[in-house]
Amino acid sequence: MASIIKKRVSTLFDFLAQASTARLLVFFLFLGLLVYGRVLFYPFVHDDAFFIHAFRNHPELLRWDSLKAIFLDPQTPAGMLPYYRPLLTLFYKGQYTVFGNQPFFYHLFNLTVHITNTLLVYSIFIFLKSSRLGAAAVATFFLIHPVQTQAVTCIAGVSNILFSLLCFASFRLYLGHLKGEGKKALLYFVLSLVLFTLSLFVKEQAILFAFLILLLEVCLPLRPLEALQNKIIRFLGFLTVAGGYLSFRNLILGGIAGPSLGPAGELGLRLFSIPKTILTYFKILVFPSGLHYYRTVDILQPFLRPILMLFAVAVLVVVLLSFFSPQERRLAVFGIGWFFLSLLPVLNIAPLIVEYSFVMTSEHFLYFPLFGFLIFISQLWLWGSRVFFKDKSEIKTKGFLIFLAVIFVLLSIRQNTYWRGDVPLFERTLRFERQLGRIHILLGKAYFLNGKTDEAMVEYETALSIMRGYLLNIRPEAVRRFYLGYIKESHFDLAHCYESKDDYKGAAEEYRAAIRIDPADSVLYNNLGTVYLKENKTSEAAGIFKEALRLNPHDVMAMNNLALCYINEGKLKEAKILLEGALSLDTNFTQAKQNLKKLLQGKDNN
16 A cells, blocks of 8 residues: 555656646646636625625616726726726726626636646746746645635636736746847847836725835845846846836826825834734634634734744754755745735735724735745755655655645635625634624625524624724714724615514614714615515604705616605605606616606506
């Protein structure tokens, strides 16, 4: 038995060391389907559904006659990205045009891009003076690492894998430029710049890619005898693209090149939280357990210990590097640099606040930086194998790698199961982020849509408690209004829960609580009036609908509902005017059509 296992292990590693690109593609396809095959049949979840509903509810977003506006209009179209990512917006438009409401094809696209990125990782690592076996190992772990599941399984995570595709391809072309000569080399360089430019319009995280080029030239010069002037010129080419993008963005956004750094005190707290964030990332990359959506760090927590721990880790890394061979050291430093440079834009220097003092440390931020981390780990593995396993059987080290890969595959498959629906996704999140009011709201919505009304009400009440607690400590009025919006939303959703239980008194109380927060919201009045209608309080309902129309004269739902009140009161002429007015504003308003038809038929019968 042992000899059979040893033979199979050797056969696998021989295959990885000698396989052609085509055969490796088949191998990566097999692994990709093994890890993500079940995901192909998952529905739209959370943010996925948000974008789909945006196109479904706003067909004008699918028009192709205003492409220039996507790049030049700083206003966000209804329901679309609250960022300046014009190519991503264009991409979503194209996806929906082709795939429509079929999640299978969106998932398949994400998996296809992820496997393509894996092939690019393999190709890049070959160029970085690594063995084919080493490159295959790094690419394999890039493909199957559990931390990748959030970017790949979540359809909306396409921004991470798409900008990474463009950056990996750009970097690979740049390496081809360094190895090539003449016109072909120049073409590779120009194409590399073009792909880098495109990546910037997909996601801002690509902005420091220019410095990855500089890092390559410093750590791993593929033309060591080349004149320094040529290297500077190439770097300046990428730096010019980055600077041009920032200037263009600054112009389009009316003088705001990106999110502000926030108040000085808050900026300091975010900066001091960075060591804890980095340590968290290290932990889940090495021991990928406890992965979940909406991962956060509380910037109000003590920060001295994480700073000391990160310093100790940095010292340990420096000491280890001193034992590496020169080639291992150069690759390891390049990997560390890649990791930190590509992660820098999402380390909350510019605020990525989820709520109150909790800043975002999402796992999908690690998709592109993971490559650098794996480069470092691969060199650490080579050194460790040489030092600690020199007298051991080579089959044992290979066997351990296979064992580790199997564990990662199983962890990834399990992690993907939490994305099969909103309920398991947010139940999982709440295990780790109980302090986030927003998660309680999202889980409450998921429970309500799945018929778990009592559980939903508990989550909304918890969210209200958390959000009210924030208000006790917040001074700026704009920030207070932000959390009052969540409180209003929770009252609104609680009212729906009471309505589903036929508790109209409780529903009315929740709508009134929401109205006290926002007395200018016609929708709240309209819903409150509907509750009165269900209780047969026609005159009270009519007064509420009139108030809704005073706030929003174009509220077709309030027109329809007030018409029902008039019908009950025998004011058929007034009801007819309202229903016709609603249909003049919305010709496809089915309820108004049906009510007007019944009204006219009733008149004819009389």
